[in-house]
Amino acid sequence: MTRRDTLIGTAAALVTVTIWAAWIVATRHAVTGTLEPAAVGLLRMAVPALLFAPIWLRTGIAPRGILGLLSLCVLGAGAPFFILVASGMQFAPAADIGPLLPGTMPLFAALLAVLVDRERIGPARLVGYALVVGGILAIAGRGLFALSSGAWRGHLLVLSGAFLWAIYTIAFRRSRLGAIEAAALIGLWSTFLLLPFGTLPLVEAWRAGHGWEIAAQAAIQGIFSGVLGLIGYGIAVARLGASKAAAFAALAPGMAALIAIPVLGEIPDIAALIGIAATSIGVALASGALARPPTAA
Numbered sequence: 001m002t003r004r005d006t007l008i009g010t011a012a013a014l015v016t017v018t019i020w021a022a023w024i025v026a027t028r029h030a031v032t033g034t035l036e037p038a039a040v041g042l043l044r045m046a047v048p049a050l051l052f053a054p055i056w057l058r059t060g061i062a063p064r065g066i067l068g069l070l071s072l073c074v075l076g077a078g079a080p081f082f083i084l085v086a087s088g089m090q091f092a093p094a095a096d097i098g099p100l101l102p103g104t105m106p107l108f109a110a111l112l113a114v115l116v117d118r119e120r121i122g123p124a125r126l127v128g129y130a131l132v133v134g135g136i137l138a139i140a141g142r143g144l145f146a147l148s149s150g151a152w153r154g155h156l157l158v159l160s161g162a163f164l165w166a167i168y169t170i171a172f173r174r175s176r177l178g179a180i181e182a183a184a185l186i187g188l189w190s191t192f193l194l195l196p197f198g199t200l201p202l203v204e205a206w207r208a209g210h211g212w213e214i215a216a217q218a219a220i221q222g223i224f225s226g227v228l229g230l231i232g233y234g235i236a237v238a239r240l241g242a243s244k245a246a247a248f249a250a251l252a253p254g255m256a257a258l259i260a261i262p263v264l265g266e267i268p269d270i271a272a273l274i275g276i277a278a279t280s281i282g283v284a285l286a287s288g289a290l291a292r293p294p295t296a297a
Contacts, residue, residue: 009239013248016232021255023225024097025263028089030217034210035201037086040217041079042198045190047222048230052184059181061188069175070189073182076168078190085161092154094260095268095276098253099135100158103279106246106286107132108166116170128285135278142271183230246287250280 030040049056063070075081089097107129113119121129140155172182205214236245253276260266268276 005239009236009245012232013236013240013245014251016229016236017248017251017255019224019229019232020102020249020252021098021259023220023229024089024101024252024256025094025259026217026220027086028094028097028260029264030213031086031090034205034208034213035217036198037083037090038194038197039201039205040086040198040221041082042191042194042202043214043218044082044221044226045079045187045194047187047218048183048226049187049191051222051227052180052187055181055184056188059185061185063177063185066175066177069171070177070185072171073168073175073177074186074189074193076164076166076171077182078186079193081161081164081168082190084157084164088154088157088161090154091150091152092158093151093266093268093272094264095253095257095266095272096139096151096155097158098256099139099272099275099279100155101162102249102252103132103135103275103283104159104162105165105169106249106283108163109169110286112166112170122288125286125288128282128287131278131282131285133282135275135282138271138278139275142269179230179234183226187226244287247284249287250283253280 027040031037085097085101092100110119110121110125110129114121136159140152142151175182177185202214233245236248257266257268257272257276260268
């Protein structure tokens with residue numbers, strides 16, 4: 001790996017993680033304000049579906065031999081995933097969402113990999129996953145002691161979304177689709193699913209004078225998260241390797257909490273800070289990027 005690869009890969013990873021963190025804050029801002037989850041989801045899925053139209057026109061909207069796996073991909077990273085997470089964001093603050101979403105995605109993916117693929121997990125990764133579990137307990141435990149706040153509903157919905165993403169991870173790996181091919185097909189089928197539920201709320205929001213909000217969400221959801229984030233992560237993986245690129249996800253919870261302070265006026269409490277710290281360190285360890293490289297014989 002050259003210094004140029006390291007610089008380009010690091011820059012791409014930082015841009016990608018910033019997009020992920022901004023997406024959390026922007027989605028919470030939308031679903032607690034002027035737009036319904038289905039409307040935001042339609043913007044998230046329709047933009048990449050249109051931009052990647054040449055891809056699904058080439059592959060066909062239902063490639064033969066992988067329809068079952070494609071259905072699981074849509075379930076885990078498409079409309080159902082988005083609706084669960086966006087609905088959870090109506091109840092839980094951004095400082096909770098960061099640890100509970102990008103923080104737990106690798107945990108659930110590892111659990112499924114162990115159960116389905118009989119994958120082995122080393123000691124360092126086990127410690128990382130244990131820290132992630134500790135972060136979840138810190139945040140969810142606080143929610144259970146304050147049931148009246150309703151945050152526990154958001155926690156359950158977001159954790160359910162993270163589990164769906166783990167299903168997507170396994171299905172995507174077995175489908176042998178490329179990242180952009182998957183994004184194109186998931187975006188297209190999710191658009192079909194969301195059109196009946198998201199179109200009318202979007203029209204009503206437009207008529208109510210929220211055109212700028214819709215345009216901003218289309219840019220953040222569709223272009224930045226749906227397209228640029230995907231490309232940026234691909235560049236990071238290509239230049240740094242999968243484990244080192246994945247380690248940058250540990251920055252997302254803290255960045256989301258920081259962005260939420262000026263944008264949403266949400267100040268993280270002690271439980272959230274503990275959860276952010278535990279899951280961030282846990283994700284970095286679980287990615288394997290901090291492990292010592294094998295020595296030559």
